[in-house]
Amino acid sequence: GEDVEQSLFLSVREGDSSVINCTYTDSSSTYLYWYKQEPGAGLQLLTYIFSNMDMKQDQRLTVLLNKKDKHLSLRIADTQTGDSAIYFCAETSNTGTASKLTFGTGTRLQVTL
């Protein structure tokens, strides 16, 4: 079955880069996503990558995809205190009639001064 794993916690200093990693098992994944969840809030889509891409950059965010190893990473450049949140990777594959998202367990990013 599908399984998406992430490390639970990451602490970085303000101004440094953050790298959040994710591994998945479903080789039929078509899209892979990164969501941000702030305390008590819903999920905000940060970025996504199609499975035939290796890299996608969007301002401070860089997504790298290693499809062979089923490894996805999110790099946040110049990390700010406002980036403190839980980050979820998610994958979807159009199996039959549903394109449900399968989420990782989330990585809590703590940004220190």
Add this chain to the structure above:
Amino acid sequence: NAGVMQNPRHLVRRRGQEARLRCSPMKGHSHVYWYRQLPEEGLKFMVYLQKENIIDESGMPKERFSAEFPKEGPSILRIQQVVRGDSAAYFCASSPSQDNEQFFGPGTRLTVL
């Protein structure tokens, strides 16, 4: 264009009562997904609906849980005879079609006493 709306934002129920959670998708979106987030965990898919049809309910518990998305009005997730283990955040997402990005609502936080 208002985002996905969920109400109530917080719901407290005693064991054995019923909980009704509402989700109004974004305008023009006819696909609705419900996810559950237990404390300190990622989101788990529950059910996927289109107008008047349940497409995939593979993540729904077999008993006490039901969902609908009528022709008019919001999607409803109904939990009968709630138990403490139902305490969680329930998120709704909507999309204009199966292959499109899912936009998440702010969630309903259910607490069962």
